[in-house]
Amino acid sequence: MSRFNSIDDVWVFLNSIPLFQKAGVSAVNYSLDNISKFCEALGNPQKEYPAIHVAGTNGKGTTCHLLEKIYSDAGYNTGLFISPHLIRYNERVRVNQREITDQDLLRFFQRTETLLDDIKLSYFEISTALAFWYFADQKVDIAIIETGLGGRLDSTNIISPEVSVITSIGMDHQSILGDTIEEITAEKAGIIKPDTPLVIGNVTGVSKRILEATALQKNSKCYAVIDLKPEWNNGSVTLKDGDVQIKTLFKEAVNKWNVVSSWLVIDVLKSSFPINEAQRILSIEKFTGAPGRFEKIHSDYEWFFSGSHNAQALESSLQAVQAIKSISETVLVFSAMKDKLNEDMLEYFKGFKKAYFVEQDGERAAKFSDIKDSLDVELMEETQKENILNELKTELVIFMGSFYFYPIVKRWTANVS
Structure with missing residues (x-):
């Protein structure tokens, strides 16, 4: 008999697994081995749809939500994977701006019950595998995947995205990613894939040089937000020396970088996922913000x-x-x-x-x-x-x-x- 007979059984199981929020580093499996084996046994669902991979110390969540809204408003079936959840677990996995239902969550755990016994996954790895499976199940047109920690050994890093995005780099999670900005940057740079475009957000100095050198080594073309000359004025963002003007609902000036990061991604993927300029401006202007960000x-x-x-x-x-x-x-x-x-x-x-x-x-x-x-x-x-x-x-x-x-x-x- 299955141990997952109701959604309550799923919550009991998840609550039995150490959570980074409370247990810290001991809850992290910073390796790709188990998630790779698990997803391979599932049929590698992460290979069934195009994806955008987003890493960064700050801004990655807002950039992911922006991309979800822009693509969804334009009529594409979108998948969004984010973490951590703020109120309920279902927030982590969304299709067309709607959270995964309890019924579909239960379906995943019933489907993978034996696998979960055979391959021990961390809380975040389970969430990652769930997202990969659900996006394939729902036949999304494009998925936006946010890293959890770092990038190189983050469980999301088994995807082969259409574009990689690194929004910013700062000192954070040193116990896992390294004690210097160079070490942390190298971990973030681990999401850069061969022959895959890279969008660089609010990154300067040695971090930008490391990212550009890694991209060059992997024959990945770089697109830097600074080249669009973003300016902020009481919520309004202008690009390209004022040629593009966007009146946002944001309160924090740092969001100009998130707006431009999403703008560049749309540009990079325009041949496969065309969205006209007026449409994307409208979506950005109507965006009410990611939860918990001012x-x-x-x-x-x-x-x-x-x-x-x-x-x-x-x-x-x-x-x-x-x-x-x-x-x-x-x-x-x-x-x-x-x-x-x-x-x-x-x-x-x-x-x-x-x-x-x-x-x-x-x-x-x-x-x-x-x-x-x-x-x-x-x-x-x-x-x-x-x-x-x-x-x-x-x-x-x-x-x-x-x-x-x-x-x-x-x-x-x-x-x-």
């Missing part, structure tokens, strides 16, 4: 959520805050993972009118004791949060520090009226 988290109050958890993203979010009101007039509510905390990161949490810290569950989660001596901050406990949030209704509030904080904030703010 998202207005409450309809009635000036409360925003940003999953920023590294220097590049934190700086971008603070600039967006300052465009509304000064930091000294803004209230911060933040949470973080212990492996992200350092003196440089803590600098971004200073200077606010008031700062609150929230502890999360799990081994990776930072505790109040880790930061209380370095910051002028108060611990917000569950028993206090209702009163504190009610007091903050008239304030500009930024919730930030970790995407894993998102479901907590969503739950809180849903109960504030």
Whole structure:
């Protein structure tokens, strides 16, 4: 008898597997061996449709969502694989902007039950295999695949994409990717495939040189967003010396790079997937943003959520805050993972009118004791949060520090009226 008789059985199984969010590095299988064997036994579904492969320290999620919207609006059947999920597991796998259903999830686990026993996969590897299978099952025209960590040994890196994208490179996940920017760049560059175009986003200096050298070695033509001369002006993005003007709903200036990255991908693939300029501009202008990226988290109050958890993203979010009101007039509510905390990161949490810290569950989660001596901050406990949030209704509030904080904030703010 199958152990997957209902979707509840799937959740029990997934919850039994270590999750990077809580267990950290021990939950990661940084190798392609098991995912390759698993997908081969499934018939290599990842080979049945064209794909776009997107890596990067920041911006890859937004770029993936942008590409999904543009291609979907243009009438193509799209697949989107992203991580982590913010509220529910189904968010990770989408077809035509709709999450995979519980019924289709159950179907996958029933189909692969024996395989899952024979080949032990990590949580992320299971999610990757699910996405590859579902996109083939749904006969998508094009899939947008976001890496999890790095690129070279990321489980998504068994695909042969039509184009590779590296949105940005910064110091992140050093315990897995390396302690220097050169090492991290080399890991990201691992998604570059022979004779396959490469789109380079907001990448400069030694990182850009490494990417270009890797592409040259693999005979992969490079397209750099800087060549389109993107400019930002209060949400509007202009390209090509002002020849193209796009009025976006974005709050953060860094999104000009994500807009141009997606624009270049459309250009690179235009012979196979044509989309006229007016159509793609309209899609970008109507794009409401990827969840958790400087998202207005409450309809009635000036409360925003940003999953920023590294220097590049934190700086971008603070600039967006300052465009509304000064930091000294803004209230911060933040949470973080212990492996992200350092003196440089803590600098971004200073200077606010008031700062609150929230502890999360799990081994990776930072505790109040880790930061209380370095910051002028108060611990917000569950028993206090209702009163504190009610007091903050008239304030500009930024919730930030970790995407894993998102479901907590969503739950809180849903109960504030």
